[in-house]
Amino acid sequence: QTVVTQEPSLTVSPGGTVTLTCASSTGAVTSANYPDWIQHKPGQAPRTLIYRTSNRHSWTPARFSGSLLGGKAALTLSGVQPEDEADYYCMLYFGGQIFGGGTKLTVL
Amino acid sequence: EVQLVESGGGLVKPGGSLRLSCTASGFTLANAWMNWFRQAPGKRLEWVGLIKRKIDGERTDYAAPVKGRFSISRDDANNSMYLHMDSLNPEDTAVYYCSTGSAEGYWGQGTLVTVSS
Numbered sequence: 001q002t003v004v005t006q007e008p009s010l011t012v013s014p015g016g017t018v019t020l021t022c023a024s025s026t027g028a029v030t031s032a033n034y035p036d037w038i039q040h041k042p043g044q045a046p047r048t049l050i051y052r053t054s055n056r057h058s059w060t061p062a063r064f065s066g067s068l069l070g071g072k073a074a075l076t077l078s079g080v081q082p083e084d085e086a087d088y089y090c091m092l093y094f095g096g097q098i099f100g101g102g103t104k105l106t107v108l
Numbered sequence: 109e110v111q112l113v114e115s116g117g118g119l120v121k122p123g124g125s126l127r128l129s130c131t132a133s134g135f136t137l138a139n140a141w142m143n144w145f146r147q148a149p150g151k152r153l154e155w156v157g158l159i160k161r162k163i164d165g166e167r168t169d170y171a172a173p174v175k176g177r178f179s180i181s182r183d184d185a186n187n188s189m190y191l192h193m194d195s196l197n198p199e200d201t202a203v204y205y206c207s208t209g210s211a212e213g214y215w216g217q218g219t220l221v222t223v224s225s
Binding site for chain 2: 048052055099100
């Protein structure tokens with residue numbers, strides 16, 4: 001059973017830059033795993049920010065970018081805003097979708 | 109504005125059945141592969157299953173924990189999708205979300221299913 005791992009929590013200052021990563025227990029994450037990044041705030045519907053590694057949706061601010069970095073999927077936030085405080089989940093495809101445990105991002 | 113609205117959640121006894129609905133507005137469901145996801149209390153998000161478009165044969169696929177117990181169907185005329193759940197057990201307790209494929213990126217707010225005696 002593939003396990004997907006994310007940092008449980010990260011803290012960043014407003015205006016700062018932070019990178020969240022997403023690793024697979026079976027080896028390097030590649031574009032064939034179609035990495036997605038989902039933002040989830042309490043009481044709100046989740047929303048997909050990045051799909052297929054690096055594609056933004058129309059609602060995704062330009063400060064969010066997705067990439068592959070050192071065998072992992074990565075989500076980088078540049079110029080972090082207070083409203084970016086949320087849980088972030090990566091989702092990888094392994095014949096079915098598997099989620100990471102989520103990263104709780106605190107903006108402080 | 110695109111909205112996906114789930115309904116049909118509630119309290120059900122172990123071994124019971126439940127049908128969840130997902131209705132779309134501002135979006136034509138017929139054009140999309142649709143997914144169900146869930147999140148149990150304190151646990152990570154989990155993919156439940158998907159249904160492809162009519163032109164793709166409406167083929168379905170399910171995660172191992174629900175295969176054989178859950179089934180997904182769609183009614184494109186009513187812009188809706190359904191999750192029929194049988195033989196429910198306490199481990200199925202979760203908030204259930206419907207979602208489009210990643211390229212569309214839309215999610216509903218979720219509906220809570222509680223399996224308990």
